[in-house]
Amino acid sequence: MMGNIPCDKTDTRKALLEAAEQLFAQHGFEAVSVRHLATAAGANLSMVSYYFGSKEGLFEELIASRFPYARGVLESLAADTTLTAWEKMSQTIDLYVDKFFGGRSFHRVIMREMSLQQRPALVKIITDLMGKNMLLIRGFIVEGQEKGQFNQVDADFTIVMLLGAIAAYINNSTMVGKMLNETDDAQIFSDANKARFKCELKNMFHAHLVRVSAER
Amino acid sequence: MMGNIPCDKTDTRKALLEAAEQLFAQHGFEAVSVRHLATAAGANLSMVSYYFGSKEGLFEELIASRFPYARGVLESLAADTTLTAWEKMSQTIDLYVDKFFGGRSFHRVIMREMSLQQRPALVKIITDLMGKNMLLIRGFIVEGQEKGQFNQVDADFTIVMLLGAIAAYINNSTMVGKMLNETDDAQIFSDANKARFKCELKNMFHAHLVRVSAER
């Protein structure tokens, strides 16, 4: 009756995951201590080992649970028969730019971990999840090529270039900011810049993929 | 007279930098302890603080001393009046792919540090060095546009996309390997794949940059 909603039922676990999401994103996995983590979650220090076995176990569960956002959208794009292959690619670009811009701190954590290759369990989780998404995108390119709308580009490398170009904006935001003469995060990731970046990406991949005489 | 060439003159310092280059590239900055470092360099533990003030000081000097490779090539490209703007861009792609493929471990370290943004001194060193290179590349794009050979693309974003696409191959080599059905590093970074990747990059950026009626 104190205005205390009895929402509990062991939300310590959830609190730890939420604190970890924020802190890992901000400082990186190594830099965040278990003590720091527990304090931020309002939990006891030993609760990390208690619930997740180890700090690394918590990390793995965090990645696995927060990752698979894009899948559903890509699958519905794949199933859609009313869209052209390029329209699917265009929407994929929108999807990933939105996704990366929105959760940029967390994506930085994931990409650092991929680059480090120090935690094999994590690398496997990420490659499996991301691999399926890439197969779906691959399908769009192959579809366009089979219908004669796309050039015979290398689908695999094209996907690497696409996702890499987007990731670069996130990972090197300091560099991007320097080039655009914008210093703080909010400016660099403003809606205006997001729109410009999407536009530039679409222009380039349209020129790369779509046969000159086929469309538009 | 023991066959011992008196090459010394304090090469302990140099040995530490060389050991650090190899170990940081392989395991990342955080994962390499000062003890590990000193042992690998055949030096005493305290020599790191003695010569560089701290482990971080060693890191900063390492980055600064190993970084500025591309500058000279880009400057000579900029000064060359016999090349077209696209030829300069094409050679820039060759340069960066070679550079990134060759020193991929070390570049991973640099890019992780950029992404982390935890050591301001290092971020400044890197952005300053890389920023000048990007200005030179920017010059190639602007030159092409002024001569009517290039489309009116956004030069800044184009550079981000270019370097990002190349960096992605390095940072996500596990993912690339999965897509190409190649498991080990030597395969993924083989000359054949390097050539394919360069080709794909040039195709895409040629389509993006070069006006359809202007050149080839």
Place this chain on the structure above:
DNA sequence: CAATAAATCAAACGTTTGTTTGATTTATAT
């Protein structure tokens, strides 16, 4: 209510970390 299990806690564990100390050796210069 009693008994059992789950969750939380303060405290300590044993390592490992980067750095400092002070003695000792090696080199340089007077």
Place this chain on the structure above:
DNA sequence: ATATAAATCAAACAAACGTTTGATTTATTG
């Protein structure tokens, strides 16, 4: 040769790390 500085060393430092312990509280169940 002697004095001064530079370089190296083993040892110790304090702090921080992730994890474990065992008691204690809270919740669940028969």
